[in-house]
Amino acid sequence: MTQLKYKDTVYTVPDGSSVLDTLLDNGEDIPNSCRAGACQTCLMQATHGKVPAAAQNGLKDTHKAKNFFLACSCVPQDDMEVCLPDVEKLKFAATVTEKNKLSDNVIELKLKTDEPLKYYAGQFVTLWRDDVLGRNYSLASLPHVDDELIFHIRLIENGQFTGWVADELKVGDRLHVQEPVGDCFYTQGNPEQSIQLIGTGTGLAPLFGILRDALQSGHTGEIHLFHGGLDASGLYLHDMLTHLAEHNSNFYYHPCVVHANEGMASNIIEADLLEIVSQTVSSPAGWKSYLCGDPEIVKKLRKQIFMAGSSMNDIYSDPFVYS
Amino acid sequence: MASLYERLGGEAAVDAAVDIFYRKVLADDRVNGFFDDVDMEAQAAKQKGFLTMVFGGPNNYTGKDMREGHKHLVERGLDDSHVDAIVELLGATLKELGVGDADIQEVADLANSVRDDVLNR
Known part of the structure; x- marks a missing residue:
């Protein structure tokens, strides 16, 4: 001892x-x-x-x-x-500039740090309410393009942090952002490589950042984004992603739900996310894969994609753990 | 004469082998039960360490590491038949990479040299 x-x-x-x-x-x-x-x-x-x-x-x-x-x-x-x-050296003071509702249970939070923050789209930070309560969120924004840091915050029932964000936090309030970490981000130098981005729920946030980074960088290989939700209301960026897919010939959006809704958009598929992924990209050897969201699904996807021929080194996932 | 590790191609060969080998292990019903709830990324790093060792490359494994690392698996029933299966999959991996029979045998001998430690006996 x-x-x-x-x-x-x-x-x-x-x-x-x-x-x-x-x-x-x-x-x-x-x-x-x-x-x-x-x-x-x-x-x-x-x-x-x-x-x-x-x-x-x-x-x-x-x-x-x-x-x-x-x-x-x-x-x-x-x-x-x-x-x-001395965390004050690692933390950056920030001001809330916008708070928008993306769906019934997802809030988009925009923050501006006093000093510019260096990061890659898709990395994650800790947001601190005070010295004790901090939670991890992935960055959905793009440095050099967006002036603010953008987060997608899923409201969790009785969640200490998300409850505070939903009920109390308002534009102009101050909080702290701890420096970005994680290696789930787009890397330059291989513009022709095919990419698949697969996520559930607000696991979409980092993928959205990575997608925009790739498009912005002039990526020419195919980019497929699979977003899974329980129903259509969970596909909180559906219209924007559909629009992006219509305007970028190498980008494909695959919205996917467990339960179909009456009158949902015609491009949404009611199917198992893992099946749709394996049908669409049946041999991922040579592809780069980014996986984010529900840890159980990420784990299954990782195995499925590896067994289908992808190198382990080409599979990136958000190490983020929900709490 | 070049060492086994050099003949096989060093670290690059290990990198080439690790995906193929691990995929075979996960696909094989004789042994994949032992890998069900492990973190695949951490496991891939361990596989790399294992392959480096059996390729005759630099490693710091001790008999004690081998014993402690596999103790919980021995409690779950790990025995000679599973080690045999792993050695077999290792050989199939090397064959796929174009390695000759004599070198495959040398790798198998190195793998077998830690058998007793792995099985905690």
């Missing part, structure tokens, strides 16, 4: 326990969200003691050098002394 010093107290870490669990079990308030090493909400800094390599997976080299680590993935091997990082 190892000792863990936080603030002025020394705690004993039970064998196999993480820094995060140890501190939470002792009543300390440590920001956290996915608890799976993906979202980086529980970023901490070690002031003494060795940081296990596994606790730094996915961190930038500059952060590793400063002994930053993810508390949820850190099972101490030696005694450690840790603190919360």
Whole structure:
């Protein structure tokens, strides 16, 4: 068993326990969200003691050098002394500039940061209501084109953060954005490669950013976007994407629902998303695939696409975990 | 004479083999049950480590790693028949990549050298 010093107290870490669990079990308030090493909400800094390599997976080299680590993935091997990082240096103050309803349960939120934020369309950030409550959202906006950061926020019943966004947050309010992470974004240099973008629900947000980035960059290969929803009301960018497909000869939009609605648009297919994907792109070898949304569906898609011949390295998915 | 790892083509060969090998493993009902609930991306990285080792390349595996890494699978019934299947799929992968029989045998020997550690005995 190892000792863990936080603030002025020394705690004993039970064998196999993480820094995060140890501190939470002792009543300390440590920001956290996915608890799976993906979202980086529980970023901490070690002031003494060795940081296990596994606790730094996915961190930038500059952060590793400063002994930053993810508390949820850190099972101490030696005694450690840790603190919360000076997050003010990682966070960017922002103002709400627009809040629109995209559907019954999706809100489009636009933010302008005081200082410009460097990011790739499709990456994700943590939005902070205050020092303790933060949630991950993917960027649907395009740097250099959009003046603001754009997010699609799905309202979750009794959701602490989404409830606040829906009921209290208004234009002009301030909040904080933590620097963008993730490698689910469009990369230059292969304009002829075929791309498939597949998502459910607000998993569409990063895909929409990646799509616009590809089109903007003059991508000439085929781009297929599959969006799955329970019913037509979940296809919250249907009209815009239909319009984009009509005006870009290499872009194909495949809206797909579990339950058909009376009078829904004629291009919407009532079918299983996985089946539509495998029928449309039956041999994805050489394609690049981006998968976002429901973790179970993403997992099945990843396997299906890999087994159909795609290289694992050509399959990107949002490591985002809903909480 | 070049080492086995060099003859096979080094890291590039491992990269070429990992997708083919992992696809065979997931398609094979004898062994795919052990891979049902794993994170595919993390697993692909592990497969790469495994292939590097059996190709005779640089690795830091210890018998202890092998034991601990497979302990939970042995509890779920992992036995010699599954190791045999993996060695077979490894051979089929290499054959597909145009590797000769003598080198395939050498890879199989390396894979078999960790059998007892993998099976925790």
